[in-house]
Amino acid sequence: MRVVLATLLLVSLGMAQQAGPPKPTKQERAASRLQQDVRSAETQTTNKAAPTATPDAEPVDPNAVGTYSPEISEAIKRFPPYIPLSPGPEGTLRITGSNTMAQLLTALGDAFKSIYPNTNVVVKQGGSEKGLEALKTGQCDMAAFSVALTAAEVADLESATGLKVFQVPIALGAICVFVNADNPLPSITHDQLNGIFAITHSRTKDPILRWNDLDPKSPLGDKFMSLYMLSSSHGTMRGFMDWVMPGENLQTITRYEEPGPSSVVNACCAYAEAMGISGYANRQPRARMVPVSEGPGKPAIEPSFRTIRDGVYPMTRPLTLVFLAPSEAQVPSLDLEFLRFAWSESGQDTFATLGVVVPDIDHPPALLGDIHRPHGLAAPAAK
């Protein structure tokens, strides 16, 4: 009996190994063939401009992620080239916080590591408030924050740690209202956003729940709006609620809380009746960013590189790295060099590839000194 059982067990374990994930090279080749066919079909469809294709079929959107307009290229060229230090910094830099910034910081960390192999940048996302908490408890070296810190938050951090708080913006972003690409909603006002998202809708008489409440001409008619967003611990939602509905709570009827900002936009790409709140860097061809007006009679502004950079778009925000040090002269060298890299042409090029807006080079952070002068920084303290 033992022999039989042992045989059964061994053979079954053998099967378990057999059933394990083999390298599916043949299937990959089949996938590769289909990929070629898909590309070919896309090219053909684009060339003949098929009547069934959607209006965004032409991949020429100057605001698309990964697309450089001459304006973006010009802005990046104004940043100084990065000149590496020799010997370079070493060690691990732990950054926690904003989901919107996690992607940017991961890419920036990879680029930084390629220059300084003895460094490691570990990025964790979970929302701006989580970053702040991690910074307070010493679980990270920098917090990624996608909204500006309040004075109370700065005071709280300084009293809890006994250290000085430093905030360095590294890029610009914006909080955007997304709808499906086929949704013709022309624009949305500050008051309408309050009527849609705030449970007490202080700026509108009635709540706005259906598409024809918002736009009588909407082809979606009396369908309910499905609202996709992050939890309120995320900087994106904090910034949105601060502007749209200060002191009010989010409505709960048709609200869906998503695990990340890309998932919010994905819902808008897939569902015709969706409306989502996410970051400018998360834009996708199948989701449209709706122009926002600050009030009746005021122009509706579409989020774009220019309107965000000029601060014309209402929900523009700085993407900031927050850290602690006893004083400006004692900022750890690794932190400082990472920030210097972020404010270089290479750093901003990495950001622009991922769809955020470069900051104003004429107003660099004071901490970094004259960023155009190589090695012009005060001697940094060792970490």
Next chain:
Amino acid sequence: MSPSRRLPSTLCRLLALCCAVAALVGCSSGQRKQTMAEKAQLKDQSITEQQLDLLSNAFADRYYTLMLSASERVMRDNPDLQQRRLMNGLRLLSVSSMYDIATSADTVTQLVDQLVVVTLQNYFWVDSGRSQRIWGDRAQFLVQNLRRAREDIWSIAGRVFTQDQLNELDLLISSWWYRAGGTEFVAYVRFTDVGAERGASLISEVKGGGGLLEPLDRATEQVAQANMALQRSFFWAKRLPLFANWQVQALTYDFLIMPETQTLLGNVNRVAETAGNLPSILESKGDMGKELLTQYRDSIQATSALLDKVGPLMTTVQGVAQESGTAVGRVNESLRIVQAMQAEAAKASGGAPSKPVDLQEYGALLENLHKNLVAANALLGTTQDLTDKKQLAERLQPIENLIQMRIREVQGATDAVVGGIIGRLAMLVGGVMAALFIFYLWRRKQGT
């Protein structure tokens, strides 16, 4: 047993116990310390590995139904052969990928692989607008269903991973996507490609109790995995016929889309037109008739030459089918192992080796594919006006019927094979029990 022989055995046991304790201490010291409240909360929410395995299989089935319904909506009454072909290719690859994952050995790896594939598919097919560019308005069903699959799999992941771990997974996947340039075809990307070292440690962390999955001791885990592996082989075998249908359709579409086939169709039409008008042309044109007759013969010869050319092409297509039919190969391999197991077990129990599992039915699958192509060729050769897209679907109906018939045959054969295995295993257990009972009676008789 003498004391001198017992001592090393006792020492070995003690050493093994010490090693086990040390290993447990070593493992636990590497993990993040959890508060009592956290532990209690995790205990309330945790699921077992078996439950996760069931969820993963259920998701694979759910994904199949989502892809099936979306693809049917895209393909039904669609006159565009290219659109139908691409949709069929996509569903074939995607669903076989999902089942490939669901039959892999480790449950947590299964889950993260499903998570990776579905999330990346959403980037590739939904967010980019690629589906609309290829299938136009018909793509709406596909993008909605892919999104639903994403919601489902992240919901399952929420039962296994903590919020921090989910955040980490999300970042690993999106970072990989951007690093890969955001254009890679994603059906066969796996978590090992995406997660690198951090991904591997994340899986170990969850399996060691650092998530919401109940940790298992090593021995229990091995037995559980052996059980699940056996179940998976049946799970996979039962679903094999699903793919046979799509595989045959894929080959048919591949065949129809070939330039040579299109040329052939064009020539067949010209031949048919010429043949229909020939008598009147010959009567009215006199000497010209001879010239036209020559042209007609040339045309037939050209068609014949093209048919000769298509023959080897079909062999190539069949080769592709065999190449991509690794799933069939894996099922066969699993069944061969079960067969070997039965033979060994039969030997051990002293009985005659049982009849080996007949795998010919599976081998017949590829044979059927070839038959279908031959039949398709014959139909194409005798069909007129096939380039008229409105009539194409109608003309292809006999092929579809033939395919359905073949699928039913394979379905029956698969059921027979799987049923046979279960029956034989039951007989085997019965035989062993009977042998043991006879042995017991014999010993009892000897004792008295």
